[in-house]
Amino acid sequence: MFCRIVAGTEPARVERRWLQAIAIRPRRPVVDGHLLVIPTAHVPDVGADPEVAAVAMAAAADLAAEHADCNVLTSRGRYATQTVYHLHIHVVPRAAGDGLPLPWTPQQTNADGGQA
Numbered sequence: 039m040f041c042r043i044v045a046g047t048e049p050a051r052v053e054r055r056w057l058q059a060i061a062i063r064p065r066r067p068v069v070d071g072h073l074l075v076i077p078t079a080h081v082p083d084v085g086a087d088p089e090v091a092a093v094a095m096a097a098a099a100d101l102a103a104e105h106a107d108c109n110v111l112t113s114r115g116r117y118a119t120q121t122v123y124h125l126h127i128h129v130v131p132r133a134a135g136d137g138l139p140l141p142w143t144p145q146q147t148n149a150d151g152g153q154a
């Protein structure tokens with residue numbers, strides 16, 4: 039899907055463009071200003087090609103510099119919660135009381151296994 043967005047054959051709201059990366063608004067942003075940085079070269083994840091990962095991270099750093107508080111997040115592999123296998127870096131602006139737990143925050147579970 040991200041290759042099609044880069045190629046312009048899949049609609050997306052492109053918020054920023056660099057030479058080798060774009061930033062799009064995700065379909066389901068978790069907060070206002072949540073963006074995804076996607077390298078124009080296809081690599082499956084952050085560990086696949088250090089040079090492509092560095093280009094994408096530099097673009098994410100550009101966006102991060104615009105926020106006093108934010109998370110810059112990417113995942114490699116299904117057990118790290120990766121669901122789309124084209125490298126993407128989330129830039130998530132943060133604010134007091136926004137209620138977003140980080141993915142690595144241990145989740146409380148009920149006796150029936152549901153989330154508390």
Ligand SMILES: [Zn+2]
Nearest residue numbers: 040041080124
């Ligand atoms: Zn791709």
